[in-house]
Amino acid sequence: MARVLAALASKRRKGWTSQLMAAAREGIESVPGVEVETLNLHDYNFKVCNACFNCIRSDAHLCTKKDDMGGSGELFAKLLSTNGLLIADPVFLWGSSALVHTFIERMYPFIWSGVGNGMPFASISCASNSGFQHQASKEIAKQVFNFGFSYIGCVPAHVSYLEAAVERARALGAVLGAAAKADMERGRTKLADRDKFAMYAEPWDAASDYFANLTNGDGDYASSMTHTALAQGAFKKERALVALTKADELLESSFENMQRGDRDTAIDLLSDGSALWTEATWREFLEEEVIGVEKPKAYRPVEDLL
Ligand SMILES: Cc1cc2nc3c(=O)[nH]c(=O)nc-3n(C[C@H](O)[C@H](O)[C@H](O)COP(=O)(O)O)c2cc1C
Incomplete structure (x- = not known):
């Protein structure tokens, strides 16, 4: 089976962001041979990067922090073994949440090891107040660009059009699921720099x-x-x-x-x-x-x- 990791960043475990992620999950699972592991980032222990640069200097390019996103951390290990990643994030202060920013920041070793290059990736950003879900989606795309994740797309959502967003999340999930399946069956397609610049055109x-x-x-x-x-x-x-x-x-x-x-x-x-x-x-x-x-x-x- 191909595997997709679906990471929720909302503390409201049954809130709107979670509803959107559930729809994306249905989409992913509509692809035969693909399974989803859902987790909540709030359940893991990881803090900001210390900028010790060990991930650059050491041959293994691993983080020395002893937490869930360190070199031997539980969450980091899940990223190493997945065929695709979905992040579902509530919009905070007209952008992506600090939790998601920290999660992605702690993937910094991927830049130096090249691990993760070509991994299918998609995101959902959910707003319920003044919005800025598009800005949040752009921020997430910008942050993962350097890893060379294969960018499948995003759903910038506002609860004022939740039903339409749920449908788009389901459709996004189906595309992510198909990409994850190909990742498992055909092996990972690495992206050269020019592929990355060509791929990251929308929304960022x-x-x-x-x-x-x-x-x-x-x-x-x-x-x-x-x-x-x-x-x-x-x-x-x-x-x-x-x-x-x-x-x-x-x-x-x-x-x-x-x-x-x-x-x-x-x-x-x-x-x-x-x-x-x-x-x-x-x-x-x-x-x-x-x-x-x-x-x-x-x-x-x-x-x-x-
Ligand atoms: C610190 C904080 C900042 C927020 N900033 C925004 C914002 O800029 N725009 C917005 O539409 N909603 C904002 N919200 C509301 C959240 O995005 C809201 O929780 C979101 O709709 C996610 O839904 P959920 O909590 O049901 O998962 C904010 C909430 C918090 C706690």
Whole structure:
């Protein structure tokens, strides 16, 4: 049997978020050969990441914390053995809840080990007051992007249209179930960086948001971090400068392609350029002073690009 882990983040165990998750569960179980393990994140013990960076430094890329999301933790083990993950989250303060943010934050080791890359993933965000369920869904998509989870979709829900949302949750569950089944039968399909940027377009557009951040929000490449860093001599280390110079070239070209609407070319250039920007900042700021090791090979390799 293929397995999907369905994680509820609401303390109201029979509330609206739970109703939506139950519908998604029906959808998942409508796929023959797929079973669901439902759990409530409130029943597990895990706290925020301490930023000790052991998950980066150690060969096994595991967390040393002795709680349920640590390297030998019960909840972490469930993530390692599942074929798919569903998170059902109440909207808190116009965004995703702190519990879900912490749960995803503690999956940080996945970035360095590459474990989880390609795992089918979906989410539900349930609001009942002023809303912002769409914002919450976007936040969750953004947080899991770096792990390369295979993004199936989301249901941003408000209880004012609960019935329609229940139907959408059931439909989302069926798609997640089918993806989990394929994950078990055919093995995991790993995503390259360019696949990730192409896949994460709705509800959160990874490529557009990447440039919004890189250009400090003003959408003009002249004020991008790579241009400014080069002009102001912010990077001093030779190895970092080599990566930065190449990153700047590729990212500017990607930006131009985005602006003229050639998204495919833009994404190709963005996946290489952003890997080099990550490499440059790593070499300049993190390698010696913070982490003390070279960037692990599983994470955004750049050997072919320099
Ligand atoms: C700390 C906190 C913040 C909240 N913020 C929002 C919000 O920004 N928007 C909203 O529509 N509902 C908000 N709510 C209401 C929850 O989203 C509500 O519990 C939600 O509909 C989930 O349903 P459930 O509790 O039945 O699972 C908030 C609740 C709490 C406890």
